[in-house]
Amino acid sequence: MFRRLIPLLLAAPLFAAHAGQVQVAVAANMTAPMKKVAADFAQATGHEAVVTIGSTGKFYAQIQSGAPFEVLLAADDETPAKLEKEGLGVAGTRFTYAVxxxxxxxxxxxxxxxxxxxxxxxxxxxxxxxxxxxxxxxxxxxxxxxxxxxxxxxxxxxxxxxxxxxxxxxxxxxxxxxxxxxxxxxxxxxxxxxxxxxxxxxxxYTPLKQDAIVLKPGAANPAATALVNYLKSDAARATLRGYGYEF
Structure with a gap:
């Protein structure tokens, strides 16, 4: 019996060791859907999305000033593009997660x-x-x-x-x-x-294309990569469709 418990005891911390947190700046229009997305993301991956809600313009200024956000979910596509161009966003991680x-x-x-x-x-x-x-x-x-x-x-x-x-x-x-x-x-x-x-x-009005991007502080954080990948999943998109978003 004791020998059978050893693999379980050794395996238990492995999931916790791989789980992490990601600091996410989220545009205010995403307040309600992000609650469900974050909960489903945690259940699917074990990672926790620590969400801060605000205006895209204010987040831009904060990120320029060194705020430790690791992922930005903007209310536009211009702000993530600027952050990528300025070297504050990780090149190649920007994508439209909703319209x-x-x-x-x-x-x-x-x-x-x-x-x-x-x-x-x-x-x-x-x-x-x-x-x-x-x-x-x-x-x-x-x-x-x-x-x-x-x-x-x-x-x-x-x-x-x-x-x-x-x-x-x-x-x-x-x-x-x-x-x-x-x-x-x-x-x-x-x-x-x-x-x-x-x-x-x-x-x-001009299409409200909303882009996400991994920011420099999140470049080496597996939880940040996991979140942007989850936002591309069918499960996340089904949630966002329920709130009227398109893709």
Missing amino acids: GKLALWSADPNTVDPQGAVLKQPPKGKLAIADPKLAPYGAAAIEALTKLGLLATWQPQIVQGENIGQAYQFAATGNATLGFVALAQVMADGKVSKGSAWIVPAQL
Whole structure:
């Protein structure tokens, strides 16, 4: 009996020895799906993704200043490309892990119609967006309003959050009647799960290609490599599809 236990005792630490942590900077639009992705990643690989949520623009500045993030999941494709060019990202690890969608949303289930005609009515209350200088979804909101010819109408009513998470909170708490948010923030299992929403037509804004990249601090970390590989898996993509992302 004792001899049978020895291989088990020797084998037990092996999985732990190979398991590790990866520090991940994640764009705020990925808050909800990343919770499930991180949990499934841990179950599949034994590695732990330690997630920090924020705006892509702010992460860029922090990474330039030496923040020890090992993987970036951005809300755009430009920021990872810049980091790779600047030598702060590992060459050859950058890829598009999702394409996001913009939605006009209200916590009130009767406010936003499926065609977004509410935008063409006289403004009633505030309109929340993410800071377009820091957050790609904020820039997409401004672009959509501009193409609709409604930016001047809504400009006085706009309130800005630092990132798309704050913009969503403004609308969710009623501090703003409407909000331009990431579809993923109000969708689950392939349908809008709360409030009312208009999925903004893709032709009204530049495609929200979201790229990931391994950063220099993660170059030798197997957990970092494992995470980017997991994001390419069918399991991860099935999760992201449930939140409205495309590929």
